[in-house]
Amino acid sequence: MANPIYTETQSNQIRGFEVPLNPTAIERELSSMWDLRTESPEGKPGGVTHITLGNLIWFGSSRFLPRIRSIFSRLVNQYPCRLFLLEFVPGEELKDIQAYINAYCFPSSEGKSEVCCEEIHLRFPASHMHHVKGMLLPLLVADVPTYFWYFSTAPRQYEVILSDLTHLADLSINEVAFRKDPSLGLREMAEGQNPAISLSWFRCSPLREQIASFFDDPATHKLFPEVESITFGWMGSESRFQALTNSCVTLGWMAGKLGWEYKGNFQFQNGTRLINVVFNEEPQHAGIDCSEITTFDLKFRTGDSLNLHSATCSGQTVRQISLPSLGQPTDARIIKMHTLDEAEALAHLLQHPHRKANFLQAAGIGWQILHDALTHQERFFAHSKQSHTDCSPDHTP
Amino acid sequence: MSNSPQQSVLSPAANPLREGMTKRKSSEPCTIVVFGATGDLTSRKLIPALYNLSLAGFLPQPCAIVGVARRERPLEDYRADVAKDIHQFSRTKVENEEQLKEFLSHVSYHATTFDESAGYAGLKAHLDAIEKERGLPGNRLFYLATSPEYFTPITELLHQHKLLSQSPTAQPWGRIIYEKPFGHDLESARELNQFVQRFFHEKQIYRIDHYLGKETTQNILAFRFANAIFEPLWSNRYIEQVQITVSESLGMEGRRGQYYDTAGALRDMVQNHIFQLLCLTAMEAPASLDAESLRDEKVRLLRAIQPMTPAEVAANTVRGQYGPGTLGGQELNGYRQENLVNPQSITETYVALRLYVRNWRWAGVPFFVRTGKRLPKRASEIAVIFKQPPHQIFDLGANSLRHPNTLALRIQPDEGISLTFGAKQPGMITNLQDVKMDFRYGTSFGQATPEAYERLLLDGIIGDASLFTRSDEVDRAWEIISAIHRGWAEGPAPDFPNYNAGTWGPQRASELTKGLSSDWRKL
Numbered sequence: 031m032a033n034p035i036y037t038e039t040q041s042n043q044i045r046g047f048e049v050p051l052n053p054t055a056i057e058r059e060l061s062s063m064w065d066l067r068t069e070s071p072e073g074k075p076g077g078v079t080h081i082t083l084g085n086l087i088w089f090g091s092s093r094f095l096p097r098i099r100s101i102f103s104r105l106v107n108q109y110p111c112r113l114f115l116l117e118f119v120p121g122e123e124l125k126d127i128q129a130y131i132n133a134y135c136f137p138s139s140e141g142k143s144e145v146c147c148e149e150i151h152l153r154f155p156a157s158h159m160h161h162v163k164g165m166l167l168p169l170l171v172a173d174v175p176t177y178f179w180y181f182s183t184a185p186r187q188y189e190v191i192l193s194d195l196t197h198l199a200d201l202s203i204n205e206v207a208f209r210k211d212p213s214l215g216l217r218e219m220a221e222g223q224n225p226a227i228s229l230s231w232f233r234c235s236p237l238r239e240q241i242a243s244f245f246d247d248p249a250t251h252k253l254f255p256e257v258e259s260i261t262f263g264w265m266g267s268e269s270r271f272q273a274l275t276n277s278c279v280t281l282g283w284m285a286g287k288l289g290w291e292y293k294g295n296f297q298f299q300n301g302t303r304l305i306n307v308v309f310n311e312e313p314q315h316a317g318i319d320c321s322e323i324t325t326f327d328l329k330f331r332t333g334d335s336l337n338l339h340s341a342t343c344s345g346q347t348v349r350q351i352s353l354p355s356l357g358q359p360t361d362a363r364i365i366k367m368h369t370l371d372e373a374e375a376l377a378h379l380l381q382h383p384h385r386k387a388n389f390l391q392a393a394g395i396g397w398q399i400l401h402d403a404l405t406h407q408e409r410f411f412a413h414s415k416q417s418h419t420d421c422s423p424d425h426t427p
Numbered sequence: 428m429s430n431s432p433q434q435s436v437l438s439p440a441a442n443p444l445r446e447g448m449t450k451r452k453s454s455e456p457c458t459i460v461v462f463g464a465t466g467d468l469t470s471r472k473l474i475p476a477l478y479n480l481s482l483a484g485f486l487p488q489p490c491a492i493v494g495v496a497r498r499e500r501p502l503e504d505y506r507a508d509v510a511k512d513i514h515q516f517s518r519t520k521v522e523n524e525e526q527l528k529e530f531l532s533h534v535s536y537h538a539t540t541f542d543e544s545a546g547y548a549g550l551k552a553h554l555d556a557i558e559k560e561r562g563l564p565g566n567r568l569f570y571l572a573t574s575p576e577y578f579t580p581i582t583e584l585l586h587q588h589k590l591l592s593q594s595p596t597a598q599p600w601g602r603i604i605y606e607k608p609f610g611h612d613l614e615s616a617r618e619l620n621q622f623v624q625r626f627f628h629e630k631q632i633y634r635i636d637h638y639l640g641k642e643t644t645q646n647i648l649a650f651r652f653a654n655a656i657f658e659p660l661w662s663n664r665y666i667e668q669v670q671i672t673v674s675e676s677l678g679m680e681g682r683r684g685q686y687y688d689t690a691g692a693l694r695d696m697v698q699n700h701i702f703q704l705l706c707l708t709a710m711e712a713p714a715s716l717d718a719e720s721l722r723d724e725k726v727r728l729l730r731a732i733q734p735m736t737p738a739e740v741a742a743n744t745v746r747g748q749y750g751p752g753t754l755g756g757q758e759l760n761g762y763r764q765e766n767l768v769n770p771q772s773i774t775e776t777y778v779a780l781r782l783y784v785r786n787w788r789w790a791g792v793p794f795f796v797r798t799g800k801r802l803p804k805r806a807s808e809i810a811v812i813f814k815q816p817p818h819q820i821f822d823l824g825a826n827s828l829r830h831p832n833t834l835a836l837r838i839q840p841d842e843g844i845s846l847t848f849g850a851k852q853p854g855m856i857t858n859l860q861d862v863k864m865d866f867r868y869g870t871s872f873g874q875a876t877p878e879a880y881e882r883l884l885l886d887g888i889i890g891d892a893s894l895f896t897r898s899d900e901v902d903r904a905w906e907i908i909s910a911i912h913r914g915w916a917e918g919p920a921p922d923f924p925n926y927n928a929g930t931w932g933p934q935r936a937s938e939l940t941k942g943l944s945s946d947w948r949k950l
Contacts, residue, residue: 079867081871083871110871110872145869238444238448239448241444242442242444242445242448245442245443245444246442246445246455247455248442251442254443283444284444287443287444287446288443288444385447385448387447388446388447388448
């Protein structure tokens with residue numbers, strides 16, 4: 031054992047030791063780390079519990095490590111798991127596979143002891159890629175689910191490992207909007223053999239909750255057949271593909287639940303009636319995340335409408351909501367709607383992986399309209415200069 | 428509950444967009460009116476619970492919180508007190524003063540006496556004005572965090588002044604939460620039930636027992652009915668006895684003695700909290716988790732416990748009262764020396780019962796329950812003690828397995844579940860030792876556990892009565908308790924005090940467990 035690493039994050043301690051490469055040694059070093067942790071740091075006895083509800087494997091390049099560690103340090107409080115960081119190092123810099131172990135610790139909710147989760151970090155060059163799966167398999171904790179998370183794409187030489195990891199995982203997680211062709215990505219997820227889900231599905235769950243909540247009152251159900259048009263809007267063209275993808279998946283979700291059929295040309299058929307879909311790209315405003323859907327507008331043939339619009343009030347993003355009147359006078363009101371960040375969305379997903387069924391249904395419809403929207407961008411976004419390029423944060427040209 | 432497609436078939440009234448989502452019922456905009464707004468319960472529990480619900484995004488939007496108490500005071504003073512309560516008692520520390528300010532903006536205050544009609548017209552005007560100003564539809568949840576003698580006048584005056592509708596299906600809706608105790612004995616509970624049901628429908632009446640709001644209490648259902656491995660063992664075939672303990676190290680701090688001396692351990696803890704734990708432990712699986720199915724099973728279980736005759740009371744109950752003693756290095760007064768307690772009091776501060784559930788599943792299995800004040804530690808747990816193997820092939824020497832398999836469901840503190848079983852000690856000699864498998868909520872999930880009142884307030888807001896007690900449940904619990912009181916009244920006077928503060932209660936409690944493989948558990 032050599033070179034102890036001590037780093038601190040906001041709320042958790044990360045401690046680790048450089049360890050030899052042999053996978054058997056990794057398990058042994060993990061045991062040694064727990065023994066040491068039990069006695070240390072101030073000579074106080076015991077009080078450490080390490081727990082694992084699942085295996086979470088992340089695959090990506092070095093530049094994302096700080097971001098991923100920051101997410102992990104927040105995730106473990108919500109979903110304690112064994113974390114695997116598979117860091118690919120392009121070029122000639124690295125000659126061999128390197129391994130590290132770390133622990134994320136936080137005080138238990140009863141405050142009497144520390145709860146810790148293990149992180150196993152493997153750095154590898156392209157030449158050693160074929161060893162990674164063999165190293166990983168014996169390290170996976172048995173009898174708990176395995177999740178594989180990657181952003182979207184990887185250089186061609188890493189495709190094999192993506193495929194291997196997708197096959198061994200119970201569920202793959204990625205960000206479909208970052209794919210080169212998000213509509214193809216959605217279609218593959220909906221129709222593919224390996225269960226997969228887009229993290230943005232969970233990031234958008236507060237919006238779906240809000241939309242669904244409009245219809246909790248059975249009196250509003252009479253509006254379902256009256257839907258005339260749906261408008262999605264966002265601010266700025268920078269993250270058009272994220273916002274557009276999220277809009278189309280949200281549309282797919284509504285269509286699936288309400289029995290609408292996509293007829294092409296941005297129209298859904300609901301019984302004998304047609305529903306028009308509109309996408310609106312507005313200029314960017316300060317304070318609002320450009321990947322968010324900022325406007326959701328549902329118009330009914332009765333003259334009613336349901337409108338959700340984001341705005342900034344005293345530096346805080348809030349949503350203004352106008353509800354269908356249903357014969358009663360109503361005023362628009364301000365609601366606070368928390369948007370989930372990556373760590374929150376990931377925790378939500380890992381706690382509720384069975385929700386993928388809803389996503390798959392939404393993706394199966396949403397990809398069609400997303401395909402049309404991407405093919406006919408000029409129709410909606412003529413004023414915008416955004417081109418259809420891969421905006422994946424993990425894209426390596 | 429399963430999410431299988433077969434089970435997600437929607438009723439005509441169901442919202443199709445909710446299919447496949449978390450079964451988190453949405454809360455409709457409403458006004459929450461707390462009577463007893465300056466009391467201890469409101470300060471320590473209700474206000475922090477509402478604040479935490481607001482932080483977690485569970486409070487409806489918009490909503491209004493109206494504190495009602497007798498003393499006139501400016502709104503700003505009341506809000507300052509609410510802020511102080513949150514700083515002092517909230518499980519989530521205030522990290523963002525803006526969030527607190529935002530929460531306080533929902534809070535208003537109205538002064539009125541609880542039992543005079545005049546004040547209720549003012550309250551109605553106050554609520555109407557606030558609801559108009561905030562665009563609230565008039566849904567109202569009333570929380571009676573007052574002393575029980577105000578339950579009847581408040582109920583009647585709320586009705587008289589039409590502060591809420593009389594129908595459970597009316598819109599806007601109206602509900603009333605009653606704090607415990609709901610009645611003092613069978614007769615008063617029946618009177619109170621009949622009284623409130625004259626004005627409001629049973630479905631609008633929410634009788635609170637905060638033990639049901641505890642995560643660990645709810646987990647008893649999950650443990651029993653979401654895992655196939657335990658239920659086959661859950662009967663007289665494998666279980667020797669069940670012990671339910673709710674022990675407190677506290678005595679009569681502050682003004683507690685005034686109430687407690689009129690109640691005693693049996694009324695204060697057994698009739699409500701302990702019977703709820705007993706029901707969840709022993710009842711049959713409900714058809715679903717809806718309020719009526721769940722409460723039907725609890726009532727069925729209580730009906731299988733026969734009220735005792737005086738002779739049975741003498742044989743199956745032990746009561747006690749603490750005398751002076753020491754605990755944690757402190758000299759402690761006896762109960763009769765406590766503040767606001769009658770120096771000749773014969774109120775029991777400890778009770779142990781042996782109960783039998785007379786049904787097919789539990790025939791012959793004793794359920795031991797005990798609760799007391801000034802016991803060595805604060806602990807609530809349910810221990811399921813299994814029978815010994817029918818044939819012992821191991822040499823049970825002095826160092827071998829000494830205890831039967833025990834499954835302990837810890838309600839508080841250290842919420843969790845442990846299973847004790849025998850294992851071979853390493854070495855050349857076959858020696859068995861007790862070992863423990865331990866699941867702890869705090870370390871397995873990481874997330875902070877919400878307070879019971881958060882869950883119960885939210886359920887009141889969304890109209891889910893599953894974790895509240897129904898009138899027939901309260902009635903049956905009092906029937907069992909009142910029979911014990913009658914037995915005690917007919918028997919000899921108690922020899923109080925009969926245990927020292929800081930001990931596990933009267934020696935005689937051990938007689939109840941005689942003939943079984945284990946005595947009361949040492950917690």
